Amino acid sequence: MMIASNGDVHLAADDLGGAGGDPLLLLMGLGVSRFYWPDGLVAALIGAGFHVACFDGRDSGGSTHFDDAPASDPLTGLLRRRPLAYTAEDMADDAVAVLDALGWQRAHLFGISQGGLVAQRTALRHPERVQTLTTYAAVPSDARGLAVLRYIRLPFLVRLARMRQPAGRDGDIAAGLELLRAVASPDYPFDEDDARLRVERELDAGLPSGVRDSRAQARQTSASWHGPRLRELSVPTLVLHGEKDPLCRPSAGRRIAALVPDARYVELPGTGHDLPREIWSTVVRELRALAG
Numbered sequence: 001m002m003i004a005s006n007g008d009v010h011l012a013a014d015d016l017g018g019a020g021g022d023p024l025l026l027l028m029g030l031g032v033s034r035f036y037w038p039d040g041l042v043a044a045l046i047g048a049g050f051h052v053a054c055f056d057g058r059d060s061g062g063s064t065h066f067d068d069a070p071a072s073d074p075l076t077g078l079l080r081r082r083p084l085a086y087t088a089e090d091m092a093d094d095a096v097a098v099l100d101a102l103g104w105q106r107a108h109l110f111g112i113s114q115g116g117l118v119a120q121r122t123a124l125r126h127p128e129r130v131q132t133l134t135t136y137a138a139v140p141s142d143a144r145g146l147a148v149l150r151y152i153r154l155p156f157l158v159r160l161a162r163m164r165q166p167a168g169r170d171g172d173i174a175a176g177l178e179l180l181r182a183v184a185s186p187d188y189p190f191d192e193d194d195a196r197l198r199v200e201r202e203l204d205a206g207l208p209s210g211v212r213d214s215r216a217q218a219r220q221t222s223a224s225w226h227g228p229r230l231r232e233l234s235v236p237t238l239v240l241h242g243e244k245d246p247l248c249r250p251s252a253g254r255r256i257a258a259l260v261p262d263a264r265y266v267e268l269p270g271t272g273h274d275l276p277r278e279i280w281s282t283v284v285r286e287l288r289a290l291a292g
Contacts, residue, residue: 001013001014001062002014002015002101002102003101004055004094004097004098004100004101004102005097005101006090006093006094006096006097008064009058009063009064009090009094009097010063010064011055011056011057011058011063011064011094011097011098011101012034012055012056012061012062012063013034013053013054013055013056013098013101013102014034014053014054014055015051015052015053015102016037016042016046016052016053016054017042017046017051017052018045018046018049018050018051018052019051020051021046021049021050021051021052022049022050022051022108022131022291023050023051023053023099023102023104023106023107023108023131024045024050024051024052024053024107024108024109024110024287024291025053025054025055025095025098025099025102025104025107025108025109025110026042026052026053026054026110026111026115027054027055027057027095027109027110027111027112027115027116027118027119028054028056028057028060028111028112028113028114028115029112029113029114029115029116029137030074030113030114030217030220030221031059031060031074031114031210031211031213031214031216031217031220032060032061032202032210032211033056033060033061033062033202033205033207033210034054034055034056034061035061035198035201035202035205035207036198036202037054037198038194038198038275038277038280039194039197040194040277040280041275041277041280041283041284044280044281044284045284045287047284048284048287048288049288050108050287050288050291053098053102055094055095055098057091057094057114057115057118057220058086058090058091058094058220059085059213059216059217059219059220060210060216060220061202061207061210062205062207063094065216066084066085066086066216066219067215067216069084069085069219070084071084071085071214071215071216071218071219071222072214072215072218073161073214073215073217073218074157074214074217074218074220074221075157075161075221076218077217077218077219077220077221077222078145078148078221078222079145079146080222081145081224082222082224083219083222083223083224084218084219084222085219085222085223086219086223087223087224087225087226088118088121088223088224088225088226088227089121089125089225089226089227090223091118091121091220091223092118092121092122092124092125092126092227093125093126094118095109095118095119095122095126096122096126096129099129105129106128106129106130106131107129107130107131108130108131108132108133108134108287108290108291109122109123109130109132109133109134110134110136110287111134111135111136111138112135112136112137112138112275113136113137113138113247113248113273114138114220114221115138116134116135116136116137116138117135117138117139117141119133119134119135119138120133120135120138120140120141120230120233120256121141121225121227123233123235123237124141124227124228124229124230124232124233125227125228127233127234127235130235131235131236131291132235132236132237132238132287132290132291133233133235133236133237133238134237134238134239134240134286134287134290135237135238135239135240135253135256136240136241136275136283137240137241137242137245137247137248137253137273138248138252138253138256139151139152139248139252140230140252140255140256140259141225141229141230141256142229142230142259143252143255144224144225150249150251151248151249151251151252151255152247152248152249153246153247153248153249156182156246156247157247159182160179160182161214163175163178163179163182165178165212169203172199172203172209172211172212173196173199173200173203175209175211175212176195176198176199176202176209176211177192177195177196177199179211180195180198180199180274181195182246183246183247183272183273183274184272184274184276185242185244185270185271185272185274185276185278185279186244186246186270186272187244187269187270187271188270188271188276188277188278191276191277194277229259230256230259230260231259231260231261233259233260233261233263234261236262236290237256237257237260237262237263237264238263238264238266238286238287238290239253239254239256239257239260239263239264239265239266240253240266240268240283240286241253241254241265241266241267241268242267242268242270242271242272242273242274243267243268243269243270243271244270244271244272245271245272245273246272246273247273248273250267253265253267254267264286264290266282266286268282
C-alpha cells in the first residue's frame with residue numbers, strides 16, 4: 001500500500017502488479033473500498049499486459065474521511081445545490097495525485113459506477129494525464145441533480161435504503177453480502193465465496209464498512225461538477241454497461257457514448273451492476289483493444 005496526497009487529503013492506493021505493462025488505474029464505486037475489485041479480473045488485466053493500481057477515493061476505505069461535515073443519505077446529497085464537503089473537481093484531482101504517487105505521467109482509467117463518473121471528470125479536467133477512459137455502469141458526467149434520476153431506478157434505491165443489519169463484524173459482513181447480491185447479474189450465478197472474500201478483506205484491513213456509511217456516500221454524491229462537458233472529451237473512450245443493471249439504466253451508458261466523440265458502446269447481456277467472472281474476458285479484451 002502507498003499513500004498519495006492531494007493537499008490535506010490522504011489517499012490509500014495499491015500497486016497490484018504488472019510492472020512494465022501499460023499503466024491502468026481502477027476507480028471503485030460509491031462508498032466501497034478498493035478491496036472490492038475481483039482478484040480474478042485484476043489477474044486477467046495483468047495477464048493482458050497492464051500494470052494495475054487502484055485507490056480509495058476520499059470518504060471511502062483507508063482514505064481521508066470528512067466525518068465532521070453534515071450529511072444524510074446519498075439521494076439527498078445528490079439533490080443538494082451545494083456540496084457538503086468538497087467538489088467533483090477535488091475528486092478528479094485525487095486521481096491525478098495517485099498517478100503522481102505511482103510515478104505515472106499518463107494512464108488508462110477504468111471506473112465502475114461512481115468510479116466511472118470520477119474517471120470521466122478526471123479525463124475532462126486532466127486530459128494530458130489520461131491515455132484512455134473506460135466507464136462501466138456509470139451515469140453521464142453532464143447529468144446533475146434531478147437530471148441524474150432519469151438514469152437511476154428509484155425503487156432499487158429505496159430497497160437499498162431499507163437494508164438493515166445488526167451492528168458488529170457479522171452485521172458488516174451481512175450488509176456487504178446483501179448489497180453485492182442486490183447488484184448482481186441476474187443471468188449469472190452469484191459467487192458468494194468471492195463476494196465474502198472481498199467484504200471480509202475490507203474489514204480485515206481495519207477499515208469501516210463502506211456499505212453502511214451512508215453519510216460518506218452522501219458527501220460523495222453531493223460533490224458538484226462545474227467543469228467541461230462530455231462533448232469536449234478528447235481521449236479514446238469505451239463505455240460498458242450491463243443490459244440488466246438493477247440500479248443504473250443502460251440509457252446512461254448510451255448517453256455517455258452519444259455525447260463523447262467517437263466513443264464505443266458495449267452492452268453486456270444478462271449483466272447487472274457488478275463484474276461477474278463470466279464477463280471478465282470481454283472486459284479485458286475491450287480494454288486491451290482500446291489501449292492498443
